[in-house]
Amino acid sequence: DTTVKQNPRYKLARVGKPVNLICSQTMNHDTMYWYQKKPNQAPKLLLFYYDKILNREADTFEKFQSSRPNNSFCSLYIGSAGLEYSAMYLCASSRIGQYEQYFGPGTRLTVL
């Protein structure tokens, strides 16, 4: 099974409210990633977990949190959503030493 699952598929949030997105994979991949994808833009890496080590991009350091309670799950947390957070959020995973990434179906977040 090479499936990466994401929940929910669609999320509506109010400005200022928290948002929690979930990703899971059963491929025993070491590394899990979160990307933000806006129309007509390349996917933007937000952060990734290598095993239990969280790496966040410098320009998104304070905007996004994440947790990985076990190898299979990874969450993306927004403490206070702003309009600019409206986007598709894509989760991916890969195995250490192999750069091939497997993407989930995405969660489309709309902030109103």
Place this chain on the structure above:
Amino acid sequence: GDQVEQSPSALSLHEGTGSALRCNFTTTMRAVQWFRKNSRGSLINLFYLASGTKENGRLKSAFDSKERYSTLHIRDAQLEDSGTYFCAAAHANSGTYQRFGTGTKLQVVP
């Protein structure tokens, strides 16, 4: 600076014709992956290459780490090939993550 430069940004093809998309890299990359964005906005794996070429149906991809580029060739284009294609590449020294190109929006017309 940008590490992955993808071109063209947009491409129109007539059915049955072909063309190539290209990604140039400003530094040495370990591997490249090509994706197509589906109608829902998710990314579908097309190819993953650490070197050489791969072919799947009407698609063929090549990656040359030394010359710092990768290509995706589409032949006998069909209407359903329309969509946005992305390349992503793993920097030789960056560890585990990939950098994405800005995408090529392909439109196949009758």
